[in-house]
Amino acid sequence: MKKWYAVIGDPIGQSMSPSMHDEWFEKNELAATYIPIHVNEEKLEKAVHSLKCLGCSGWNVTVPHKSSIIQYLDEIDPFAKQMNAVNTVEVLPNGLLRGSNTDGLGFVRSLEELYGERCKGSEVLIIGAGGAARGISYALHKAGYGPITFTNRTLEKALNLCNEIPKAKALEIAEAERSLSTYRLIIQTTSVGMNFAQKGVPLNLGNIASGSVVADIIYNPLKTEFLSEAEKRGASLLNGTGMFVHQGALAFEKWTGIRPNTKEMNEKITDTLGGTYVNR
Structure with a gap:
């Protein structure tokens, strides 16, 4: 049947x-x-x-x-x-x-598929304080990343997440912008830049360090304005296709006991959305 x-x-x-x-x-x-x-x-x-x-x-x-x-x-x-x-x-x-x-682990797998453990043990900045930020921060902490800092338009929400992640802290947006060079991994988890949401960037990227990894969990469009700004400043990029594919693959494995081909699927979805698979 x-x-x-x-x-x-x-x-x-x-x-x-x-x-x-x-x-x-x-x-x-x-x-x-x-x-x-x-x-x-x-x-x-x-x-x-x-x-x-x-x-x-x-x-x-x-x-x-x-x-x-x-x-x-x-x-x-x-x-x-x-x-x-x-x-x-x-x-x-x-x-x-x-x-x-499977969302948080899906992000970690997508990050390590492209960059290995390059950011492990380094400071992480997460922009946003919703469900995606919670899941990603928890999975990153469990995998050995951090310490983790949250920044959000509403600081209270970021402070609430700090209670769930050991050694985490929260910063106002302006303060996070001033200290961007501290972070080897910066992750954008809000809806800013998504096709059906508001345009723009959640914070100014002028102070990021060249060579840092900047991620946006949005996959449509493949390169948000946030990632475009990061690229101009020499950052390595990660969009949301990998997280989407890996969280789905983890669910598929739970249901069937089979781990599907994630690289092939990532390439296909990227092509469907009109881009190329190389995120770097």
């Missing part, structure tokens, strides 16, 4: 996950398919019940449901619990639902 998987969110039409997972199913000769499902917040509980009753073998969760879905799951892995966010749901053999989060 053919298995089926899904991604739920609101909106959902922009997701590239269905084509990615369907290609992996085909490449690995698995009888399965993956579909996008639009779910409004007020219908989330019914959607989870329906997915389980209709035999969905697992699904991904995107905005705005990553935190609110937790109350409808039976088990949460420690990483997702720490983040208070789930992006992957497994249907266990006993019918229970287990939530996990």
Whole structure:
């Protein structure tokens, strides 16, 4: 019997996950398919019940449901619990639902795929204080990166994240701009620069050190204004395609036990979006 998987969110039409997972199913000769499902917040509980009753073998969760879905799951892995966010749901053999989060580790894998351990043990600046910042900071800390500094338009939110990451600190945007040369790794996690969000950059990059790695977790466009500004100043770049592919691959592996070809998929998605794979 053919298995089926899904991604739920609101909106959902922009997701590239269905084509990615369907290609992996085909490449690995698995009888399965993956579909996008639009779910409004007020219908989330019914959607989870329906997915389980209709035999969905697992699904991904995107905005705005990553935190609110937790109350409808039976088990949460420690990483997702720490983040208070789930992006992957497994249907266990006993019918229970287990939530996990692959976003942070997906970022770390994409970083190390391109730059190895070049930034490990160095100071890290994370711009933003939302769910993505939380997940990435936690995964980086666990992998041996840091110390980590958060900066955000609302400093209180950045200070709250410091309570979750050992030795982390928070800075006002202006202060972070003055001290940019301190950081070997700078990560932009806000929606600034995304195709359907506001244009511009979240902070001025005038003081970055040449040769630092500057990442933006946005993958559409492939090179945001933030990355373009970093490139002008001699930085090495990392866009969001790798994180997107690796977080999906980790979910795929949880569902099937198979690790898919991430390099090939990264190249394909980059080509689809009109660029070249080389992020450097």
